[in-house]
Amino acid sequence: xxxxxxxxxxxxxxxxxxxxxxxxxxxxxxxxxxxxxxxxxxxxxxxxxxxxxxxxxxxxxxxxxxxxxxxxxxxxxxxxxxxxxxxxxxxxxxxxxxxxxxxxxxxxxxxxxxxxxxxxxxxxxxxxxxxxxxxxxxxxxxxxxxxxxxxxxxxxxxxxxxxxxxxxxxxxxxxxxxxxxxxxxxxxxxxxxxxxxxxxxxxxxxxxxxxxxxxxxxxxxxxxxxxxxxxxxxxxxxxxxxxxxxxxxxxxxxxxxxxxxxxxxxxxxxxxxxxxxxxxxxxxxxxxxxxxxxxxxxxxxxxxxxxxxxxxxxxxxxxxxxxxxxxxxxxxxxxxxxxxxxxxxxxxxxxxxxxxxxxxxxxxxxxxxxxxxxxxxxxxxxxxxxxxxxxxxxxxxxxxxxxxxxxxxxxxxxxxxxxxxxxxxxxxxxxxxxxxxxxxxxxxxxxxxxxxxxxxxxxxxxxxxxxxxxxxxxxxxxxxx
Amino acid sequence: xxxxxxxxxxxxxxxxxxxxxxxxxxxxxxxxxxxxxxxxxxxxxxxxxxxxxxxxxxxxxxxxxxxxxxxxxxxxxxxxxxxxxxxxxxxxxxxxxxxxxxxxxxx
Numbered sequence: 028x029x030x031x032x033x034x035x036x037x038x039x040x041x042x043x044x045x046x047x048x049x050x051x052x053x054x055x056x057x058x059x060x061x062x063x064x065x066x067x068x069x070x071x072x073x074x075x076x077x078x079x080x081x082x083x084x085x086x087x088x089x090x091x092x093x094x095x096x097x098x099x100x101x102x103x104x105x106x107x108x109x110x111x112x113x114x115x116x117x118x119x120x121x122x123x124x125x126x127x128x129x130x131x132x133x134x135x136x137x138x139x140x141x142x143x144x145x146x147x148x149x150x151x152x153x154x155x156x157x158x159x160x161x162x163x164x165x166x167x168x169x170x171x172x173x174x175x176x177x178x179x180x181x182x183x184x185x186x187x188x189x190x191x192x193x194x195x196x197x198x199x200x201x202x203x204x205x206x207x208x209x210x211x212x213x214x215x216x217x218x219x220x221x222x223x224x225x226x227x228x229x230x231x232x233x234x235x236x237x238x239x240x241x242x243x244x245x246x247x248x249x250x251x252x253x254x255x256x257x258x259x260x261x262x263x264x265x266x267x268x269x270x271x272x273x274x275x276x277x278x279x280x281x282x283x284x285x286x287x288x289x290x291x292x293x294x295x296x297x298x299x300x301x302x303x304x305x306x307x308x309x310x311x312x313x314x315x316x317x318x319x320x321x322x323x324x325x326x327x328x329x330x331x332x333x334x335x336x337x338x339x340x341x342x343x344x345x346x347x348x349x350x351x352x353x354x355x356x357x358x359x360x361x362x363x364x365x366x367x368x369x370x371x372x373x374x375x376x377x378x379x380x381x382x383x384x385x386x387x388x389x390x391x392x393x394x395x396x397x398x399x400x401x402x403x404x405x406x407x408x409x410x411x412x413x414x415x416x417x418x419x420x421x422x423x424x425x426x427x428x429x430x431x432x433x434x435x436x437x438x439x440x441x442x443x444x445x446x447x448x449x450x451x452x453x454x455x456x457x458x459x460x461x462x463x464x465x466x467x468x469x470x471x472x473x474x475x476x477x478x479x480x481x482x483x484x485x486x487x488x489x490x491x492x493x494x495x496x497x498x499x500x501x502x503x504x505x506x507x508x
Numbered sequence: 509x510x511x512x513x514x515x516x517x518x519x520x521x522x523x524x525x526x527x528x529x530x531x532x533x534x535x536x537x538x539x540x541x542x543x544x545x546x547x548x549x550x551x552x553x554x555x556x557x558x559x560x561x562x563x564x565x566x567x568x569x570x571x572x573x574x575x576x577x578x579x580x581x582x583x584x585x586x587x588x589x590x591x592x593x594x595x596x597x598x599x600x601x602x603x604x605x606x607x608x609x610x611x612x613x614x615x
Binding site: 100163166167170173174177178181184186189190192193194196197200201204207208211212214215218220 | 516523526527530531536539543546547549550553554557566567568569571572575576579582583586587590591593594597598600603606607
């Protein structure tokens with residue numbers, strides 16, 4: 028893979044802009060100031076990302092040395108096709124959820140005041156993860172992300188939110204320290220932190236094996252792969268709606284991105300045999316278990332959260348088939364399509380719950396004022412999650428199916444299809460309830476248009492990502508292969 | 509040489525003690541203390557790596573430890589604030605208690 032060192036600061040700006048926006052929204056928490064800050068921050072970030080994407084498109088991979096200091100003491104930012112796609116997903120979801128939040132928190136001055144700085148810190152942490160070029164910097168950015176997201180979960184107050192925030196925090200800290208211990212061991216053996224350089228020197232010795240087990244286990248706890256998923260459903264269900272969307276769509280993807288990055292760039296020598304197979308098995312159990320648990324939920328947000336447990340499972344089917352480029356594309360596509368579709372589904376579910384004043388799936392029958400846009404968004408996102416064409420989830424699952432046939436591991440195909448059927452099983456009853464006419468309709472609260480628009484835009488994008496799959500896929504073909 | 513090994517083993521032991529405490533202790537304050545012990549173990553391990561026999565220690569692990577301490581201090585401060593909020597709001601000091609109360613409220 029070719030790589031150039033750039034002096035254009037586009038990658039650094041992707042971290043600086045959210046941090047500046049966080050500071051600005053803390054110092055000037057008035058509505059007009061917030062509008063001005065986001066009117067500057069989002070276009071500026073989009074512009075930097077576009078230029079960064081152009082550089083990656085032209086030269087394969089881009090490295091930027093912050094302050095001109097090279098590794099090991101300096102910090103390198105690194106971007107390739109994978110980082111660019113994750114950054115695009117992040118900015119799109121963050122923008123849509125920001126629009127949603129500006130309506131969601133209106134009238135709640137105190138929460139709004141704490142929400143915006145934390146939200147921007149979360150965005151900065153996510154961008155930092157996707158741009159880090161060394162394993163230690165990844166630890167720091169992960170911690171920024173975790174503290175911001177735990178604070179956002181607990182924002183709502185109340186036992187449920189505090190409890191799940193605290194539990195998520197403890198699991199995350201455990202994961203982070205386990206990861207850091209692994210990094211320390213790698214540094215002790217090889218004296219390198221840079222991901223690319225580590226990949227060239229690492230060998231199958233015991234220290235590296237222990238380090239990899241510590242790193243991967245720590246990250247699995249943060250990604251919520253079965254059986255370490257126990258903290259996820261309640262944390263994602265009890266957070267404020269836009270936060271749930273970001274947590275499910277983005278925050279669990281960041282540690283997964285690190286596993287994927289290390290697996291393809293560093294652990295490529297098959298240092299631990301059968302580790303890939305084990306991750307594949309855990310992923311399969313997650314797909315089935317998450318699906319079955321989602322079927323049994325009576326509350327809408329819990330159902331959507333358990334669906335995340337199931338959809339995360341698909342990501343891990345890549346590891347047993349790691350040699351196949353189809354599996355890689357399928358896995359990345361799954362991360363992107365789930366990101367857009369699940370964010371849209373959480374926002375749409377939030378609208379339905381706001382209209383009804385209840386989050387029981389049973390009560391959806393009483394929905395008088397139809398909320399056509401949100402219902403449509405929920406349906407479109409569902410199409411992608413079930414893996415039906417033309418949703419982006421279809422491309423992801425199709426690539427994974429293709430890979431499982433090509434590599435002769437047909438048993439994963441059964442899991443992929445079963446997971447799709449389960450998704451249909453838990454999503455159709457919800458849609459049926461929304462659409463069906465009730466005997467005694469209840470009074471519904473009004474939902475602002477902006478909140479519905481945010482949901483539908485993400486749902487449509489998840490469809491566009493499925494139809495125009497050629498563009499992101501070719502970014503990979505030029506960048507990675 | 510022996511000094512390095514003693515520090516490394518000490519670091520790994522602290523890490524394991526902290527890990528045990530984080531999983532086994534019920535009280536949230538003990539859990540917060542435990543992850544600090546875990547962190548201390550990692551930092552001691554990193555410092556032992558920096559001693560490479562020469563008179564000039566490797567600066568990179570030192571930089572990592574300093575950064576790590578900053579991160580751990582902020583995480584601890586945040587966890588303590590969250591614990592205070594939990595305790596003043598609900599009177600609970602363990603996750604089990606809090607969960608029980610939450611399900612009582614549901615039922």
